[in-house]
Amino acid sequence: MKKCRRCSKPATLHITEMREEEVHELHLCETCYQEYLDYSETPEGPLESDPSPEIAIELSGDQTLEELDQTACPNCGISFREFRSQGRLGCPHDYTEFENELLPLLENIHGETQHCGKLPTQAADSSRQQYELIKLRKDLHQAVAAEEYEAAAQLRDAIVTLESDLGLTEHQDLD
């Protein structure tokens, strides 16, 4: 989500400028856009690219922002702090892991928090079962890095079993 480059309101206007064939992107709210239009006759020199926007979070309960920032997703390992600074989540499970923080944010962005569009032909359950693979593979990676070969072997077996349970192995057979 982009915030206005000149104040902190949500940016609703996204402008791509070409000057001397250099491309600049600019994200502005309505008020700042008006000012921008008034001044656009006299270019103010090349604009810096967007600084990484920070996500504004409404805190709930007694948790401080510092505590919240430390929380990490057990599946992909992304911390809340990393999400806030990049504006990008790490894996599908983050929507469950950070649900309390994300729902108000989604409400702000979309005005709604219930999907009512297309449903996939496969049930959401099978989607969720597959998230487990993200965790197993991350754990395997860590086990190998730590030279814990016994744990790694177990994790590898678990991945193979889950993949075959979920019917994901047929592609490899085709090759």
Added chain:
Amino acid sequence: MDLDSLIATSGSWLQGTGPDADIVVSSRIRLARNLARFPFVSRADEELRGEIESLLRDEVMGLPTASHFHYLDVEQLEQIDRQFLVERQLISREHAESSGSRGVAISDEEHISLMINEEDHLRIQVLQSGLSLDGCWDLIQEIDDQLEASLTFAFSERLGYLTACPTNVGTGIRVSVLLHLPALVLTKEINKAFNALQKINLAVRGLYGEGSQAMGDFYQISNQITLGKSEQQLIDGLKDVIPNIIRYERKVRDELVKKNRGELHDQISRAYGILQNAQTISSEETMQRLSSVRMGINLELIDDLGIPAVNELLIHTQPAHLQKLYNSPLEVRERNEARAKFLRRRLAERRGEQN
């Protein structure tokens, strides 16, 4: 796909056909999808990205329509070729500039593109000429269904399709139209139109240029919200409002002609004259003059050139296109000369060829 073979052609979405193509250059829909069993792209290491790319590449190239697809390994492309694809709207700037395993499948006619490992694992795009959102939706829905038959996308009942950025979650859909609004810009009425659009949660992006008139009067209008409404509701949101903007632009054009036909005709003819005769010209000026000429054709003040020719020139006069055409890297000054030379030649070729 041999990119060099594309230099002489344009995508089917630039044909200038379809409803209201005098004002609506093109319609576009894209869907964001992620595989449920991998972390999102920014969190995937190179090994995983490679795995995602090869898996999705096989799926995409195995689609029933894939006999018309070409696959490009974006990571392996020269920088100039990536920019070339951006100028043709086949990949995003982000996809061109990021790093790591990624690719794109493009249809022959350039109306379908599937980006792999952009911000999301998969970004499906359909582009058509004129106001054709239903056409775009039918086609993209078919592609999505076919892919879903063998892939499990990240999805939850509550939040819908899960995306790397919370702004795309739910439907993952971006519906947009590219409008040419020279009369609204000329009379500064455009701000009223933009304000009205923002109130109903539609975003305005200047595609080829800055927010004001300097860069060709082309604007992209798209939905901002992706959650809580169905795809059809979001498409209808645009379909309801676009005819009003089209009417508004036409009305202001008529008024301009009535009020001062002579002056308008002179401005348009001068723009046309410059494009046919300049010895050096920047891309900004080219866009601006082409915009005038495009309006002139629609107002029947220019009668020996067609809209498709102008649409094509808008894309083909951009930096990467020129450098590929002349087959060498060009400095800004050299590009401006090459652009003028190309415009003189193309306009001479296409004048009198009615479309």
